[in-house]
Amino acid sequence: MSGKHLRQICILLAVIGLAVWGYRKYGGEVGPVGAAKAVPAIPVATTAAILEDVPISLDGLGTVTAANTVTVRTQVDGQLLQVLFREGQDVQAGAVLAQIDPRSYQAQLDQAMAKKAQNEAMLANARRDLGRYGALLKNEYATRQQVDTTQALVNQLEAAVKADQAAIENSRVLLGYTTIRSPIDGRAGFRQIDQGNVVHVNDATPMVVITQMHPINVVFTLPQDVLPDVIRAMAAAPLEVTTVSRDGRQVLDVGRLELVDNQIDQSTGTIRLKAVMPNQTGLLWPGQFVSAHLVLGVRRQAVTVPANAILRGQQGAYAYVVGADSTVEARPLTLGRGDESRVVVVAGLAAGETVVTDGQMRLKNGARIEVGASAAK
DSSP: OOHHHHHHHHHHHHHHHHHHHHHHHHHTOOTTTTOOOOOOEEEEEEEEEEEEEEEEEEEEEEEEEEEEEEEEEOOOOOEEEEEEOOTOOEEOTTTEEEOOOOHHHHHHHHHHHHHHHHHHHHHHHHHHHHHHHHHHHTTTSSSSHHHHHHHHHHHHHHHHHHHHHHHHHHHHHHHHTTTEEOOOSSSEOOOOOOOOOOEEETTTOOSEEEOOOOSSEEEEEEEGGHHHHHOOEEEOSSOOOEEEEEEEEEEEEEEEEEEEEEEEEETTTTEEEEEEETTTOOOOTTEEEEEEEEEEEEEEEEEEGGGGEEEEEEEEEEEEEEEETSSSSEEEOOEEOOSSSSEEEEEEEOOTTEEEOOGGGGTTTBBBBBEEEOOOO
């Protein structure tokens, strides 16, 4: 064998060795140079848009306020003989809360009544004298001066009797103030003054604060943009307001919208509203922070999707809609009001179309998907 043939055989063996090495290294993958690999489908979760009746509602943060709060103070000076309420007790309007020593005020009333009786007796006598002087004047047995003087005395005593009556009424009022009564139905707070103390009209410390608990108010705020919707709905029918605990786990009471404030807070761009709650269960307390759920109406047979199907971009809201060939389209949507779980789609989607609810971050227009799980409706 010549040297030339030997070199050719060595080159052939080298080529075959390289081919075998490449086959083993790359797992036998052979094909045309530059051929593209198939793009795998992206696993996602999907669900179908459905038709359902959706409450049109608004949520705001609010504070519970008492319909009436009264700070009970004494209106006369005296010793506090009795305290007749318990702290935290529910009291009715007119219920006796405390008793102040009435003896000095009873004496003033008795004195005023006695003074009136004295002046009434003097008035009766002056009127008889006036009648006698009037008869004598006709026969010129009395002078005109005597008649005029007696008439003036009668007028003076009549005025005195009226003043005495006013003094009697004032004394009765003061005597009545010695019995302290609740002006409203409500719940008594802490007792601020103990029995036996001397109380004064100008004392800074009140005896007790009475707070009305049934019904009770909830004042909450909403963005000014929803004001036209609220006014239209309020004109059509009474609006229901549900009060919910701040964590959203417990419904505290259901009442009605009573008032929309007459001006918008320009610093926050919000409007205040007031709802009245029966509060028969007593779960609402003045000063409590709550969430208010205002229902404006019901949208019948609206197209809805889960809230997690909606994405936000520079052009607004959109969702990935699944086509018949298992590819997706990023479709812009016009949304209505919704809640934390579902969103109303006003335009851009029809009932029955499928949208992606999980895995959207890996998608783009035309991407092929594989449904890995079905999202709950």
